[in-house]
Amino acid sequence: MTTARALKRLFTRKRLIWAVLGLAGLILLAFLFLRAPPKPELVTAEARLGDIEEVVLATGVLEPLELVRVGAQASGRVERLAVEIGDVVQAGQLIAEIDSQTQQNSLRDRQAALVNIRATRAARAAGLVQAERDFERQREMLAADATPRTTYDAAIATLDSARSEVRALDAQIAQAQAALDSVRVELGYTRITAPIAGTVVAIVTDEGQTVNALQTAPTIVMIAKLETMTVRADISEADVIRVRPGLPAWFSILGAPQRRFTGELRQVEPAPASIASETSPATASLGSNSGAIYYVGLIDVANTDGVLRPSMTAQVSIVLSAVKNAVLVPLTAVEGSPRAGGVARVRVVNADGVAEARQVRVGIDNGSDVQILGGLRAGETIVLGASTDERADAQPQLAAASK
CATH class of the missing domain: 1.10.287 (Helix Hairpins)
Incomplete structure (x- = not known):
C-alpha cells in the first residue's frame, strides 16, 4: 500500500515538472514573437558642398603636334649620321650624308x-x-x-x-x-638637313646602310616638336554627338594618375579612322556591325616640362558642363535614374533618426556623385543603404509613392 502511494506521488510530481516546463516554453515563444523587431542599421552620409563635372570619357594616345619623317631623295650609302636619338636639332642642321x-x-x-x-x-x-x-x-x-x-x-x-x-x-x-x-x-x-627644329625621336636608317630613293624616299630619322603634344582620343559613337570643338578637356597618364593635364578639344574627325580601309559601302556596313565605332578627337596640350612622350596612353575626360560649390550626394542615395533637371527621391534621416522619403531636383552627375538643385541642404544626412529586410519592406512603399 505504501509502495503504491509512493509511485502515485512520483507520477504526480513528473506531471507537474512537465507542465511547468511547457508553460515556460510557451512564455519564451510568446516573447520571441511579440517583441519589436530590431531596428535595421542604416548606412548614411551627409550632403556636402563640392565641385562636379559632367564628362565624356575616352581613351587616347599621345602624339607630337608636329612629326616629320626626314627621308633621303638620293640613292647611295649613308656615309655619316650626324645625330643621335634625343638630340635637339635646329632647322637646316646636318642630319646625315650619303655617298x-x-x-x-x-x-x-x-x-x-x-x-x-x-x-x-x-x-x-x-x-x-x-x-x-x-x-x-x-x-x-x-x-x-x-x-x-x-x-x-x-x-x-x-x-x-x-x-x-x-x-x-x-x-x-x-x-x-x-x-x-x-x-x-x-x-x-646627299646632305640631309633638318626641315624643322625639334627632337630626334627615331633613327630608321643606320650609318653604312644603303638606301634606294628610286621608288620611294626612305626615312632616315624622325623629328618631332615635343613642346606641344596632341591626344588622339577615341570617342564612342554614343558620345560623339554630345561633344563639340572648343570644349575643355583634361587627361591623366599611367605614370601620373593624380595629375591633370588640361587642354581643349580642337577637332572631332568627321569619320572614323577605319573608313580608310573600307573599299565599298557594303564593306563599311560590315565593319560597323563587327565592333564598336570610335571617332577621333584631337586635344592639344602644352608639354613644357617634357613629361609627356609619344605613344603614352591617356585617360581623357571631355567636360560637357561643370558646377562649383554645388550640393552633392552619392549617386547610390538617389532612387531611380532621373535626368538632369528632373525629380528624384532620396531618404533623409530626421531628428528622431527615422528615414523619411523626400523628393529632390537633381542636376548633373559624374558617375559617383549627383548634384542636388533643390529639396536638400548641405549637411543633412541621407541614407545610402540599409539591411535587406528594410529594403524589402521599403519597395512596396516606394512603388506606391511613385504612382
Whole structure:
C-alpha cells in the first residue's frame, strides 16, 4: 500500500515538472514573437558642398603636334649620321650624308658639257658678226650696182643661217644649264638637313646602310616638336554627338594618375579612322556591325616640362558642363535614374533618426556623385543603404509613392 502511494506521488510530481516546463516554453515563444523587431542599421552620409563635372570619357594616345619623317631623295650609302636619338636639332642642321661620288661625277660631266656648248656658241657668234659685215658690204655694193643680185641673196642666206645657229646654241646652253642645276640639286640631296627644329625621336636608317630613293624616299630619322603634344582620343559613337570643338578637356597618364593635364578639344574627325580601309559601302556596313565605332578627337596640350612622350596612353575626360560649390550626394542615395533637371527621391534621416522619403531636383552627375538643385541642404544626412529586410519592406512603399 505504501509502495503504491509512493509511485502515485512520483507520477504526480513528473506531471507537474512537465507542465511547468511547457508553460515556460510557451512564455519564451510568446516573447520571441511579440517583441519589436530590431531596428535595421542604416548606412548614411551627409550632403556636402563640392565641385562636379559632367564628362565624356575616352581613351587616347599621345602624339607630337608636329612629326616629320626626314627621308633621303638620293640613292647611295649613308656615309655619316650626324645625330643621335634625343638630340635637339635646329632647322637646316646636318642630319646625315650619303655617298655623293656619283652625283659629283655627273656634276663635272654637266659642267664640261656646258663649257663646250658655250665655246661653240662663241665661235658661232663670231661667224654671225662676219656674216653681218658681209651682208652690209653686199647691200652697199648692190645699191651702187657693183655686185650681182645673187651674191647679195647669198649674203642674206648666210646671215640668217648664222643667226639660227646662235639661237639654237642659246637654247642648248639653257638646256645644259638646267641639267647642271638638276645635278647640283641631286648633289644637295646627299646632305640631309633638318626641315624643322625639334627632337630626334627615331633613327630608321643606320650609318653604312644603303638606301634606294628610286621608288620611294626612305626615312632616315624622325623629328618631332615635343613642346606641344596632341591626344588622339577615341570617342564612342554614343558620345560623339554630345561633344563639340572648343570644349575643355583634361587627361591623366599611367605614370601620373593624380595629375591633370588640361587642354581643349580642337577637332572631332568627321569619320572614323577605319573608313580608310573600307573599299565599298557594303564593306563599311560590315565593319560597323563587327565592333564598336570610335571617332577621333584631337586635344592639344602644352608639354613644357617634357613629361609627356609619344605613344603614352591617356585617360581623357571631355567636360560637357561643370558646377562649383554645388550640393552633392552619392549617386547610390538617389532612387531611380532621373535626368538632369528632373525629380528624384532620396531618404533623409530626421531628428528622431527615422528615414523619411523626400523628393529632390537633381542636376548633373559624374558617375559617383549627383548634384542636388533643390529639396536638400548641405549637411543633412541621407541614407545610402540599409539591411535587406528594410529594403524589402521599403519597395512596396516606394512603388506606391511613385504612382
